[in-house]
Amino acid sequence: MFPVDPSQNARGRLLPPSVPFRFFATAMVFQIVAWAVLAVYAGDTVGGISWGVLAALHLITLGVLAMTAIGATYQLLPVATKRPVRSPLLCTLTYWLLTPGVLLLIGGLLGGQGMVAALGGALAGAALSLYLILLVDNLLNVKEMPVVIVHIWGAAAALLATIGLGIALALNLGLGYLPDRAGLLQAHALLATYGFMGMMSMGLSHVLIPMFALAPAAETRPNLIGAGLAMAALLLAGLGSVLHLDALVALAALLGLAVAAIYGRAMVGIVKKRMRKQLGFFFTHLRLAWILLPASLAAGLLALAGLLGERGPLIFGFLLVFGWLLTFLTGTLSRIMPFLASMHTVSQSGRTPLLSALMAERPLRIQFGLHLGALLLVLGGLAGGWADVIRLGALLGIGGAVALAGYGIELWRRCLAHIRSA
Amino acid sequence: MTTDPRKAEIVLDSVIAEAAAGDPGLIDRLASCHPALERLKAPGLGRVLAGLITLKDAARMAGLDAKELLAHAKGERASMPKTVALPEPDQGPDWPTREPSLRLDVRPIIGQGGDPFHEIMEATKSIAVGQVLEITAPFDPVPLRRVLGNRGFASHARREASGSWRVLFRRESEQADEATAAHPGACAPAQAASSAPQGAALQLDVRGLTPPEPMLAVLRALDAPGPTQTVVVRLDREPVHLFPELAERGWRWRALPAEPGEFRLEITQGP
Known part of the structure; x- marks a missing residue:
């Protein structure tokens, strides 16, 4: 991948660039596939959650969100915690377990092959378990940046529960031993999205957004309270799901809205106090994502009350996964990739490239437009029960994902051009 | 001995x-x-x-x-230094007696361990040429006065009988340079560059600060106007997020030998 200047890496804790960029590149490919699967199975979505929908959902959650989060935290967390990752080899192993795991899981779901899906789920579970071990190993005894670290601890706890439930559900696809899987499925979905990915996104926001905006970090106390409320909400959501107590799940959603308010206030405060005048286009993604987080929670509450019709759970899930999480991750990824590339790229004369020279804004603007169009059309299609509108939205989603891949390819091209320069 | x-x-x-x-x-x-x-x-x-x-x-x-x-x-005198009535070399002819357009008491913020820089800079935005901003502080914020001086404000400070300081800022001209909006960190470091003796490297110790404060402190010091060509920074960790910002601003850097657990960086101006 990106050529390494050994002197840049010798003192720091940056992993070889091949480690994070392998995750990022794969995530971009999986996003294209996810929208394509949604386009193909658009007709099934009108009838509710189907195997095709589950496949598209897992392509995003495992193939894009988890893939990116793992690549980013392997690279960035050690810098923040001042503790190197235990072994770069184990980081690479995570990738080689997760990628075939996702492929087998998706293939099994789409092909109706329960055992194949179970094997894929088990492999993905093993990858996430390995990641969890490395994550916890890196977090132990870290006392700095309490807001960030507490959120990530919350994400780690949610991931542990997600993995356990996920493996049980995946094996059930092949063995069929669970008498009541609906509650476990809901708990797994909520803990994976709001728990692992949500807590990770919010935690990393507290260090990355101030860095991106050049602003002081948000206040510690209210955001620690926010983290505590988030963990309480996740516990209630998990228990409520497993025990089929909708009141507990609703309470969790209300707590979640409070958490979103605290988080949103912190992010707005950071942006308001920034030193950087021009924030960059990727902040448009972040701003949209910050709106979609409470929107997803509100949709969840409405769906729980039966006010969104039979496709309410799908609308909620789409807003949550393709809306809040995917939009946030795309914005973050489009800023992290050039940053890491700049750290690992040197010209023949030893110069590192300017970040501004690596970021190609045009493909990102195209991506955002198509992504927003895709969100609106799919949501409209789900609300109205129009398969063709959903398919059209998914096609726009493919276009957006291709534009993001184009952004990555252009970044790669610019890095190569810089390396070849004198 | x-x-x-x-x-x-x-x-x-x-x-x-x-x-x-x-x-x-x-x-x-x-x-x-x-x-x-x-x-x-x-x-x-x-x-x-x-x-x-x-x-x-x-x-x-x-x-x-x-x-x-x-x-x-220097340890040559055991007793506490005496308080003095400070001269006011920068006092304007009459404006300190005028009614301020805006008053800001930053003592509660500082008393709680906070830094009122953002609030002060926000307040200055509403001050038009000829208008006066009054700040009440527990001490004379000398570096802040330098920062605002570079942004077109004349200042006048007076210690009140209560021991607190009443500092008046009058906008003399439109903001000269946005880059001078460097944070003075606890009402201090914005004029880091000019605090350093001419030709000497500015020493900046940001250990103990929680990220992203170390990066912000360095950038504020570099963005402030002044003669500084070299800054030596002592950090807790390698500031990987700082490097792209330095490159964008045309500064170069190299790691220096440092104590265990410390990362020391020399930042110099130049291509």
Whole structure:
């Protein structure tokens, strides 16, 4: 991948660039596939959650969100915690377990092959378990940046529960031993999205957004309270799901809205106090994502009350996964990739490239437009029960994902051009 | 008996952090002189402040006799420096008597360990040419006055009978340079560059600060106008997020030998 200047890496804790960029590149490919699967199975979505929908959902959650989060935290967390990752080899192993795991899981779901899906789920579970071990190993005894670290601890706890439930559900696809899987499925979905990915996104926001905006970090106390409320909400959501107590799940959603308010206030405060005048286009993604987080929670509450019709759970899930999480991750990824590339790229004369020279804004603007169009059309299609509108939205989603891949390819091209320069 | 040469060189223009490098007890002695100087002991920000103000600045901030503070700092005098009535060389002809357009009391923020810089900068945005902003602070915010001076404000400070300071800022001209909006960190470091002796490297110790404060402190110091060509920064960790920002601003950097657990960086201006 990106050529390494050994002197840049010798003192720091940056992993070889091949480690994070392998995750990022794969995530971009999986996003294209996810929208394509949604386009193909658009007709099934009108009838509710189907195997095709589950496949598209897992392509995003495992193939894009988890893939990116793992690549980013392997690279960035050690810098923040001042503790190197235990072994770069184990980081690479995570990738080689997760990628075939996702492929087998998706293939099994789409092909109706329960055992194949179970094997894929088990492999993905093993990858996430390995990641969890490395994550916890890196977090132990870290006392700095309490807001960030507490959120990530919350994400780690949610991931542990997600993995356990996920493996049980995946094996059930092949063995069929669970008498009541609906509650476990809901708990797994909520803990994976709001728990692992949500807590990770919010935690990393507290260090990355101030860095991106050049602003002081948000206040510690209210955001620690926010983290505590988030963990309480996740516990209630998990228990409520497993025990089929909708009141507990609703309470969790209300707590979640409070958490979103605290988080949103912190992010707005950071942006308001920034030193950087021009924030960059990727902040448009972040701003949209910050709106979609409470929107997803509100949709969840409405769906729980039966006010969104039979496709309410799908609308909620789409807003949550393709809306809040995917939009946030795309914005973050489009800023992290050039940053890491700049750290690992040197010209023949030893110069590192300017970040501004690596970021190609045009493909990102195209991506955002198509992504927003895709969100609106799919949501409209789900609300109205129009398969063709959903398919059209998914096609726009493919276009957006291709534009993001184009952004990555252009970044790669610019890095190569810089390396070849004198 | 031998004398530490660094200790012997302490003068009124010495940057406190540099002087303290040869005399670890210096910060404690200064902090004991006046509540305004207790901020030098604050975790993290205290180090930044010490790296950016001179003994003369400290004396002015606390309203103390500079020579007596110097003698106390050098350990030559046990008794506390006396408070002095400070001259007002920058007093305008009549405007300090005018009614301020806006009043801001930053004592509660500072009292809670906070930094009122953002609030102050927000307040200055509403001040038109000829209008006056009044700030009430627990000490004379000398570096802040320099920052706003570079942004077209004349200032006038007066110690009140209560011990607090009433500082008036009048906008003399439109904001000259946005880049000077560098944060003075605890009402101090924005003029880091000019605090350093001409030609010498500015020493910035940002250890103990929680990210992203170390990066912000460095960028504020670099963005501030002044003669600084070289900045030596002591950090807790390799500032990987800082490097792209330095490159964008045309600064170069290299790692220096450092103590265990420390990362030391030399930042120089140039292509």
